Amino acid sequence: MRRLSRLPGEAWVALSCAALFALLAPAVPGFASAGNLRNLFSSLLPLVAVAVGETLVLVTGGIDLSVTAVIALASVLGARVMTADAGLLAGNPLAVPAAVAVMLATGLAVGTVNGLAVARLRMPPFLATLAVTTFASGFAIWLTRSEGIAGLPAGFRALGAGRLGPFPTALVVVLPLALAAHALLARTVAGRWLFAIGGNARAARVSGVPVERATLLAYVTCGACAAVASVLYTARLETGSPVLGQRLFLDVIAAVVIGGTSLFGGRGSVAGTVLGALFITLLDNGLNLRGLSSFTVLMVKGAVILAAALVDAARERMQGSR
Amino acid sequence: MTVREWAAAGLLVAVGIGLACSDTRKGDGASGTVGVAFETLQTEFWVAGIDAIRAELGKSQLGMLEAIADGDANRQLEQVRGFIARGVDGIIVVPKDAKSIVPTIRAANEARIPIVLFNRPADPSGARSVAIVADNLGIARATVEHLCGLARKTGRKQKAAILVGDLGDANAIDRRDGFDQAAAACADAMDVVARIPTEWNQEKALAGVTNALQAHPDLGLVFTSSDFMLPSIASALKTAGRYRKAGEEGHVILGGFDGDATAWRMLVDGTLDATGVQDVFFEAEAAVAAIRDLRAGKDVPARILDRGFVIHSGNRTEVAARMWGAKVAGAKEAGATR
Numbered sequence: 328m329r330r331l332s333r334l335p336g337e338a339w340v341a342l343s344c345a346a347l348f349a350l351l352a353p354a355v356p357g358f359a360s361a362g363n364l365r366n367l368f369s370s371l372l373p374l375v376a377v378a379v380g381e382t383l384v385l386v387t388g389g390i391d392l393s394v395t396a397v398i399a400l401a402s403v404l405g406a407r408v409m410t411a412d413a414g415l416l417a418g419n420p421l422a423v424p425a426a427v428a429v430m431l432a433t434g435l436a437v438g439t440v441n442g443l444a445v446a447r448l449r450m451p452p453f454l455a456t457l458a459v460t461t462f463a464s465g466f467a468i469w470l471t472r473s474e475g476i477a478g479l480p481a482g483f484r485a486l487g488a489g490r491l492g493p494f495p496t497a498l499v500v501v502l503p504l505a506l507a508a509h510a511l512l513a514r515t516v517a518g519r520w521l522f523a524i525g526g527n528a529r530a531a532r533v534s535g536v537p538v539e540r541a542t543l544l545a546y547v548t549c550g551a552c553a554a555v556a557s558v559l560y561t562a563r564l565e566t567g568s569p570v571l572g573q574r575l576f577l578d579v580i581a582a583v584v585i586g587g588t589s590l591f592g593g594r595g596s597v598a599g600t601v602l603g604a605l606f607i608t609l610l611d612n613g614l615n616l617r618g619l620s621s622f623t624v625l626m627v628k629g630a631v632i633l634a635a636a637l638v639d640a641a642r643e644r645m646q647g648s649r
Numbered sequence: 650m651t652v653r654e655w656a657a658a659g660l661l662v663a664v665g666i667g668l669a670c671s672d673t674r675k676g677d678g679a680s681g682t683v684g685v686a687f688e689t690l691q692t693e694f695w696v697a698g699i700d701a702i703r704a705e706l707g708k709s710q711l712g713m714l715e716a717i718a719d720g721d722a723n724r725q726l727e728q729v730r731g732f733i734a735r736g737v738d739g740i741i742v743v744p745k746d747a748k749s750i751v752p753t754i755r756a757a758n759e760a761r762i763p764i765v766l767f768n769r770p771a772d773p774s775g776a777r778s779v780a781i782v783a784d785n786l787g788i789a790r791a792t793v794e795h796l797c798g799l800a801r802k803t804g805r806k807q808k809a810a811i812l813v814g815d816l817g818d819a820n821a822i823d824r825r826d827g828f829d830q831a832a833a834a835c836a837d838a839m840d841v842v843a844r845i846p847t848e849w850n851q852e853k854a855l856a857g858v859t860n861a862l863q864a865h866p867d868l869g870l871v872f873t874s875s876d877f878m879l880p881s882i883a884s885a886l887k888t889a890g891r892y893r894k895a896g897e898e899g900h901v902i903l904g905g906f907d908g909d910a911t912a913w914r915m916l917v918d919g920t921l922d923a924t925g926v927q928d929v930f931f932e933a934e935a936a937v938a939a940i941r942d943l944r945a946g947k948d949v950p951a952r953i954l955d956r957g958f959v960i961h962s963g964n965r966t967e968v969a970a971r972m973w974g975a976k977v978a979g980a981k982e983a984g985a986t987r
């Protein structure tokens with residue numbers, strides 16, 4: 328038991344995922360089928376993209392509420408560039424790369440605004456990113472008058488539904504993204520700056536950490552990750568939607584917190600977040616397939632997230648009392 | 650035991666409890682299972698819809714798996730793919746919107762599982778589905794024609810307002826067009842002075858009607874594109890001192906669309922003059938029949954129309970049994986008196 332307790336946090340989340348799978352596989356018909364595992368994978372990857380970005384921000388002790396608004400705004404801006412229905416570059420062979428570039432630029436721009444508001448203007452992250460969310464969501468709806476944009480090129484749609492052997496095409500995008508974020512957080516000086524800011528921003532500043540620059544980096548990366556998720560979600564739905572991802576935030580926070588990242592900052596890992604996203608995706612899929620009513624699924628998910636947050640708070644108290 | 654071990658145990662216990670409490674919704678002796686995916690259950694109409702489908706599936710010895718996307722088109726796609734992986738015998742979906750549902754239909758087509766769209770159609774595409782849709786335009790037009798008749802009886806031209814829904818929703822557009830057609834034919838008895846955009850939002854409806862009553866204190870006729878905005882209208886009329894029953898001095902001729910429980914109660918107490926009713930029971934019956942026929946390899950038209958009906962004080966007792974809101978109101982009142 329003592330050896331078990333020395334396992335890193337990620338190993339516990341991995342064991343929890345394995346146990347959940349073992350629990351659901353015999354209880355839920357079709358859960359372990361090849362088709363459903365493919366579904367699980369394609370649901371997991373965009374969530375991983377957006378949750379990885381959120382991890383970097385939470386590690387600094389901040390929060391970025393605007394990831395869902397980035398997903399929606401990037402979705403409609405990209406779709407307006409490439410749609411065959413009077414898109415700006417309709418029929419042009421460069422339409423897809425240009426649209427993807429616009430989507431990524433949207434994420435970077437929103438992330439920059441968030442980062443500057445938090446780092447330079449010292450606005451509370453909750454307030455700054457809530458204001459940006461409200462603006463970006465309203466802008467997306469105003470641009471489209473609430474209407475989805477269809478007629479997206481086949482080359483773009485392949486990002487959502489295409490396969491490379493047994494793996495979805497999205498893996499080619501999300502795997503390098505997660506590895507890069509892991510390297511940034513665990514292997515670079517910038518990553519150590521982020522942990523230092525989350526641990527104690529004032530002490531970090533005194534120690535020579537460029538707090539403003541590092542905070543900006545976290546928010547800009549988070550915006551970019553949300554834009555990548557937007558590309559994948561938009562491609563899956565074959566539609567640019569001004570309300571895309573509107574209800575996703577709870578899942579994002581659940582993935583990050585279950586993965587062991589502290590809501591208080593200073594602790595977290597990309598590997599944990601990936602496993603946290605896997606846990607929440609397995610839970611969501613399994614409970615739905617089990618035939619539970621949607622209200623019960625919401626309650627179970629809420630209970631799981633609450634449990635993870637309580638553990639985080641307890642751990643924080645224990646560290647504080649040492 | 651460390652905190653982490655407690656956490657892992659807690660998470661698994663939570664899931665275990667959830668599973669233990671669940672049932673797979675496939676009743677004993679069921680001859681198959683149908684996946685039912687709704688976009689939302691946030692209004693009474695959708696709750697009545699899913700209840701009616703559940704009852705119809707029960708009659709056909711079919712079990713039901715349900716999933717609610719909570720307004721998220723991506724989640725809806727995942728849920729339907731889950732149904733496909735589970736190997737259901739048919740799928741009934743209320744799409745989030747007409748465009749983003751297309752990949753979902755295509756996924757069902759590829760798995761050769763019949764798919765029926767309930768109450769909302771999809772945009773034209775190569776994907777095959779059956780859509781059960783209300784004749785929004787026709788029902789709205791018939792409702793406003795009835796209101797027009799009441800306006801004529803007052804002997805003076807009434808100033809009229811319409812509460813328009815979200816114009817990204819084809820149903821909202823059809824209801825507005827139905828109103829416009831009837832209003833154009835009723836130019837002698839009504840003059841449209843206000844078009845209130847609501848985006849299906851009760852607060853916007855309240856603010857819009859309040860403003861319209863400020864600008865036109867003698868407003869005489871209001872039509873709402875959905876009954877769920879009736880409480881907002883009633884609130885604005887009360888504030889303006891115009892919430893009166895039919896036959897009372899200063900009564901505002903009031904009409905709606907949907908046929909919900911609030912509309913039924915207002916109809917009974919005389920503050921609502923008419924509402925266009927979507928026949929949820931017909932739509933549920935048609936959806937389940939379409940699944941059955943498609944499974945049997947029979948031809949089913951791509952679009953099945955619910956012609957609905959208008960309920961008003963003159964026919965209230967005869968058609969109440971077909972009004973889903975009357976049933977909901979009756980059930981609530983029965984629950985309250987228990």
